[in-house]
Amino acid sequence: MKRPDLDRAAIAPELRRLERRLMLKGMVSLGGLAMLSGCVLDDEPAVERALARVMNFTDRAQALLFSRHRLAREFDASRITRPFPFNAYYGQDEVRTVDPAQWRLEVSGLVTDTRPWSLARFRALPQKRQITRHICVEGWSAIGCWSGVPLSVFLQHVGADLRAKYVDFHCFDDYSTSIDMATALHPQTIMVLDFDDAALPAAYGAPMKVRIPTKLGYKNPKYLAAITVTNRFPGGYWEDQGYDWFGGS
Ligand SMILES: Nc1nc2c(c(=O)[nH]1)N[C@H]1C(S)=C(S)[C@@H](COP(=O)(O)O)O[C@H]1N2
Ligand SMILES: [Mo]
Numbered sequence: 001m002k003r004p005d006l007d008r009a010a011i012a013p014e015l016r017r018l019e020r021r022l023m024l025k026g027m028v029s030l031g032g033l034a035m036l037s038g039c040v041l042d043d044e045p046a047v048e049r050a051l052a053r054v055m056n057f058t059d060r061a062q063a064l065l066f067s068r069h070r071l072a073r074e075f076d077a078s079r080i081t082r083p084f085p086f087n088a089y090y091g092q093d094e095v096r097t098v099d100p101a102q103w104r105l106e107v108s109g110l111v112t113d114t115r116p117w118s119l120a121r122f123r124a125l126p127q128k129r130q131i132t133r134h135i136c137v138e139g140w141s142a143i144g145c146w147s148g149v150p151l152s153v154f155l156q157h158v159g160a161d162l163r164a165k166y167v168d169f170h171c172f173d174d175y176s177t178s179i180d181m182a183t184a185l186h187p188q189t190i191m192v193l194d195f196d197d198a199a200l201p202a203a204y205g206a207p208m209k210v211r212i213p214t215k216l217g218y219k220n221p222k223y224l225a226a227i228t229v230t231n232r233f234p235g236g237y238w239e240d241q242g243y244d245w246f247g248g249s
Contacts, residue, residue, distance in 0.1 A: 051242070059246040066248065068186050072213035075131045080196070081142035086203045087217065089175065089237065096173050096223065100199075100207040106226035109168070112159030119193070119207055125149045125157075128190050129197075132213035134220065135249045146211045148192035152185045160229045168234035169210060170226040177221050177236035179212065180246070188213050191224070216247040 034041050037050035086092045104116035129147035155162065162185065168178040183189060192200055192211045200206045205222025212220050218238045228234070239245045 055244055059244065062246040062248045063180060063182070066180075066182055066214070068182055070214075072132050072188055072249070075133070075143050077131060077145065079143050080131060080145055084144050084195075084204070085136075085140060085142050087136055087138070088173065088222070090173075092203060095202050097202050097206065098172060098223075103207050105208065105224060106170075107158050107228075108226065109228040109230045110161035110164045111155075111229050113157075117154075122149050122154075122191060122193060122208070125153060127193070128187075129194075130188055130190065130211070130213065132188070132211070134213075134217050136217035137243070145196050146190065146192045146209075147194045147197070148190040148208070148211070150187060151189045151191055151210065152187070154191055154227075155184060155229070164229045165231045166229070166234050168228040168230055169221040169224060170228075171221050171223040172225040173223045175221060175223065175237045176234075177219050177239065178234035178245075179215065179219060183212060183214060186212075186214055214249060216249045218243060219247040 030041055030047065033047065033050050033054065036054050039046060039050040039053070041047045041050055088095070100119055104118055106116050107114050126149070127147045128150055129145065131143060131145045133141050133143050135141040151167070155167075162181065164181055166178050166180060167184040168176070170176045179189075189210065189212045192205070192209045193207070194200060195204050200209060205224070208224045209222040210220060210224060219236075235245070236243075239247075
């Protein structure tokens with residue numbers, strides 16, 4: 001393969017910043033990206049386009065490798081990390097709370113029933129419990145115990161079009177993320193009400209978070225407020241800033 005040009009002398013300072021960003025994310029150098037994408041990278045938009053092409057390719061590869069029947073590893077209770085770490089795009093002193101009795105989950109998009117859901121309605125459904133490892137791209141992981149309603153059960157209740165491509169999550173701390181339908185239907189993807197066998201604490205996403213042990217930490221939304229089933233690519237808070245969209249763990 002002919003190595004595409006990368007004229008380092010012509011690289012503007014913005015590109016150097018971008019290259020640092022790529023390296024920090026443990027991805028590739030600009031030269032590596034030029035090789036992978038077969039593009040000439042002479043300005044920032046060209047680099048962004050090339051990066052998008054490579055990430056798009058790895059997302060498709062990850063989606064092909066993903067199996068609804070391959071389970072994330074589960075652990076013995078003795079392995080639970082205590083205290084469990086807190087993380088968000090802000091500090092723990094800024095955690096937002098809502099009255100659990102007033103909270104409702106908004107439902108929209110490709111569903112037949114858009115009535116909002118109360119916590120009581122989720123409590124009335126059968127719950128699943130898991131002890132799994134949460135992996136954050138910032139370089140830490142922790143094992144926790146979560147229980148709740150499988151997302152697949154909820155999607156069936158609201159008459160979701162299960163052939164739709166995406167499930168989009170919005171949170172009341174202005175966070176968002178989205179997943180592919182195969183992951184939404186995965187048996188370990190659950191709408192969490194309890195952490196460590198007690199009501200989910202504020203720090204970890206009260207009153208409801210979605211636990212997806214087959215995905216990296218940033219794809220596990222806390223403080224859930226709204227769910228949309230859609231065919232339009234939804235992105236997310238970190239994904240829109242360059243984190244990998246598929247984000248498999
Ligand atoms: N609503 C909301 N969900 C979020 C985040 C956030 O800032 N807001 N951060 C994500 C990231 S990067 C991580 S690592 C986990 C942290 O979850 P924890 O506090 O239970 O460890 O939440 C994810 N979900
Ligand atoms: Mo994270």
